[in-house]
Amino acid sequence: MSHRISTPQPTTSAQAPPPLRWHGLPVPQLAPWSEERVPPHTLVHAWFQGRPRLGYGDEVAAVDRVDGVLWVRQALRRGFGVPDLGGMHALRQRRAMKRLLCQVCGGVTEGRLPGGRRLFLVRAVEGHPVGEGERTASPPLCPPCALDSLRHCPHLRRGHTAALVEEVRPWGVAGLVHHPRTLRRIPTPEPLTLVPYGSPLLDWTLAARIMTTLHGCTPVDVRELTARHAWPRSGEGEGAGRPLPAASKHGTRRHQS
Numbered sequence: 001m002s003h004r005i006s007t008p009q010p011t012t013s014a015q016a017p018p019p020l021r022w023h024g025l026p027v028p029q030l031a032p033w034s035e036e037r038v039p040p041h042t043l044v045h046a047w048f049q050g051r052p053r054l055g056y057g058d059e060v061a062a063v064d065r066v067d068g069v070l071w072v073r074q075a076l077r078r079g080f081g082v083p084d085l086g087g088m089h090a091l092r093q094r095r096a097m098k099r100l101l102c103q104v105c106g107g108v109t110e111g112r113l114p115g116g117r118r119l120f121l122v123r124a125v126e127g128h129p130v131g132e133g134e135r136t137a138s139p140p141l142c143p144p145c146a147l148d149s150l151r152h153c154p155h156l157r158r159g160h161t162a163a164l165v166e167e168v169r170p171w172g173v174a175g176l177v178h179h180p181r182t183l184r185r186i187p188t189p190e191p192l193t194l195v196p197y198g199s200p201l202l203d204w205t206l207a208a209r210i211m212t213t214l215h216g217c218t219p220v221d222v223r224e225l226t227a228r229h230a231w232p233r234s235g236e237g238e239g240a241g242r243p244l245p246a247a248s249k250h251g252t253r254r255h256q257s
């Protein structure tokens with residue numbers, strides 16, 4: 001079983017669609033929309049790769065499992081309904097974190113900064129720096145998207161910390177842990193429980209986020225960083241990055257993820 005974060009492929013504008021807007025605000029690719037619901041499902045005792053685990057009654061392992069771990073199902077209807085600007089779509093988070101794509105525009109972040117480093121931005125009311133080995137569910141950003149996020153995201157305006165990161169390591173998942181016998185969800189104070197790779201709890205977890213740890217972290221001021229260069233967005237190319245008309249209150253149909 002490999003948890004290696006794969007090397008991203010070169011991005012074209014077709015892979016990184018232009019940002020959707022909601023009442024004039026750019027909507028990050030990561031944000032879930034109200035019509036991207038979790039469909040009804042039945043959890044069962046399954047047998048997978050030689051041991052009992054949590055499964056779906058109508059499971060399709062090639063789609064429902066990643067590295068043997070069962071994942072939450074969530075509709076892909078980006079642009080339908082109302083966006084939750086502070087939320088994360090489980091499957092887009094997984095894709096962005098696995099390939100280290102910008103969480104806002106969806107473009108590659110590899111090769112955007114000197115030394116192979118990547119820019120991470122996390123909420124931090126106290127403004128503490130990103131620590132060595134800090135766990136995060138937030139994928140990286142390209143510099144212009146980080147600046148946009150600081151301008152527009154009320155959560156980040158309340159406090160944030162940014163770092164240039166040399167290495168991103170897989171750590172585990174965040175998800176809903178179920179009792180191995182009853183399959184009832186084990187209540188926890190937090191909405192999602194953090195489960196490291198290698199834990200026996202992984203077999204009974206419905207994963208909703210990939211968690212990574214950040215290493216070789218250097219604090220950075222995003223405004224200073226972006227002021228030094230005229231950076232295009234990771235996904236910018238022919239036709240990409242043009243502002244879209246504001247979405248109607250029923251949402252604007254755009255790209256599927």
Ligand SMILES: [Zn+2]
Pocket residue numbers: 102103104105106107141142143144145146233234235
């Ligand atoms: Zn970006």
